[in-house]
Structures are given as structure tokens and as C-alpha cells.
């Protein structure tokens with residue numbers, strides 16, 4: 001278990017745009033986990049990767065007029081995950097249909113779909129806008145009998161829900177070894193071990209074909225770089241759900257998608273984040 005630095009950044013003024021930008025910049029600097037609140041953001045990085053000069057220059061170049069107060073402390077590895085989970089991951093209900101909670105939670109609201117996630121360091125508890133936007137789409141669609149890909153599965157949350165919603169085959173791909181291991185555990189917790197988990201990147205799609213629903217909640221740059229390989233897996237009449245980017249990024253995504261025969265169907269947004277639905281002919 002690693003020791004972590006807990007970095008606390010209070011922003012004045014503070015709003016969701018600022019904490020989102022801050023989290024994105026800190027992610028590039030190696031931070032792994034982010035807990036935004038009304039006054040700022042708490043973020044975590046492995047102690048050996050922490051470089052205060054990088055934080056100073058990142059804040060100096062922050063793109064919006066903002067004053068920051070910064071403090072940090074060392075969090076020893078042993079209890080870190082447990083602390084984080086207990087303090088910050090509360091059960092969440094989406095569209096009155098789907099509850100996501102951890103195995104240690106008590107008094108869980110009853111819902112048609114009950115997903116257990118012990119996230120450790122992986123992304124995907126349903127609390128981030130991008131995850132919940134995709135979950136809402138999955139709850140609204142008929143997934144019965146579909147072949148599904150979940151690219152960038154993180155905790156496996158979307159692959160788990162797709163399986164619960166009746167998908168026939170679900171392939172889930174994750175590049176990060178830690179998240180992959182966590183997804184394996186979460187599949188077991190939800191009895192969804194039928195999900196075919198792949199450790200790797202877009203190259204894992206080489207043998208995947210005839211996909212009816214392709215989900216990728218990653219980020220704009222990876223999606224635009226890899227979308228041709230995503231499109232190559234699709235059956236006719238397939239749907240693609242893309243997230244992990246802002247509404248203003250839609251034209252960039254569409255300029256990569258349209259030459260591949262993918263057309264715009266609709267999009268939903270939450271806190272500027274976007275879930276884009278595309279379809280093939």
C-alpha cells in the first residue's frame with residue numbers, strides 16, 4: 001500500500017467549472033482521486049509523485065481569475081482507501097431505478113437495480129456527472145440481447161448495469177491495472193462475471209465485432225484518437241454512447257465520427273459534461 005498526499009485547495013470564488021478544471025489539471029499532474037465541495041477540492045496523489053513546484057505553476061497558470069488557499073498532509077497507505085470510502089462515497093440513487101453503494105453501506109434504498117461497488121482507487125461510483133449521464137441512457141434504452149462494449153470500464157459500473165439490463169455479451173476494456181483488478185472484484189460482488197474483462201487499450205477490440213451498443217466514458221482526446229477502431233466493431237443499426245468531455249467538445253468528436261458513418265442522434269448534459277449518442281445507418 002502506498003502513502004498518499006492529500007492536497008486541499010480552497011478557491012475564491014468557487015464553482016463547479018473551477019473545481020472541474022482543477023481536477024482535470026491535477027489529473028494531468030498524476031493525481032488519482034478528487035472530492036469537490038462548495039469551497040474547493042480535495043485531491044490525492046501517491047506521495048512519491050508529489051511535486052509542490054508543479055502545483056505552484058499549475059495554479060499560477062489557472063485559466064480563470066481565482067485565488068487559492070493550499071494545504072496538504074500525508075495519508076498513510078494502510079487505511080487510506082477505507083477512509084476515503086467511508087467519508088466520501090455515499091449511496092447514490094439514479095432515476096429512482098438504480099442504487100449504487102459499497103459493500104459496507106447500511107440502509108440502502110431499494111431499487112430495481114442494486115449495484116455494489118467497492119471502488120478502491122478506480123473511477124466509477126456513479127457520483128461523477130459523466131457516469132450518471134451514461135447510466136440514465138442505459139436505464140432508458142432496451143438492452144435485451146445486445147452485444148455491448150464498455151471502453152474504459154473503471155470500476156466496471158456501466159458493464160455491470162448493461163449486464164443487469166439484459167445485454168447478451170458485454171466486453172469491458174480497462175487500461176489501468178489497478179482499476180482492472182477492481183473491476184474483477186466488482187463483477188464478483190454483483191454476480192456479473194459473464195462480463196468479458198480485457199486489460200489493455202483499443203488494441204483489445206481487434207477481435208470484437210457485431211457490437212450493438214458501444215459505450216466509452218473516457219476523454220475527448222482518447223475518444224477522437226480511437227473512434228475509428230470503435231466504429232469498426234459496430235453492427236448495422238448500432239448505437240454509440242460517448243462521454244468524458246464537455247458539450248463544447250461535440251463538434252470535435254463529430255468531425256472524427258461523421259467520416260466513419262456515425263450520425264448525431266442526441267446529447268444530454270450535466271454540469272457542462274456531456275453524453276453524446278450517435279448511431280450507424
Ligand SMILES: C[S@@+](CC[C@H](N)C(=O)[O-])C[C@H]1O[C@@H](n2cnc3c(N)ncnc32)[C@H](O)[C@@H]1O
Pocket residue numbers: 122123124125126130131134151152153154155156157158173174175176179200201202217218222244
Ligand atoms: C472516466 S473513467 C470512466 C469509468 C467508468 N466507465 C464510469 O463511467 O464511471 C475512464 C476510465 O478509462 C480508462 N482508460 C483511459 N484511457 C483508456 C484507454 N485508452 N483504453 C481503455 N481504458 C482507458 C481509465 O483508466 C479510467 O478507468
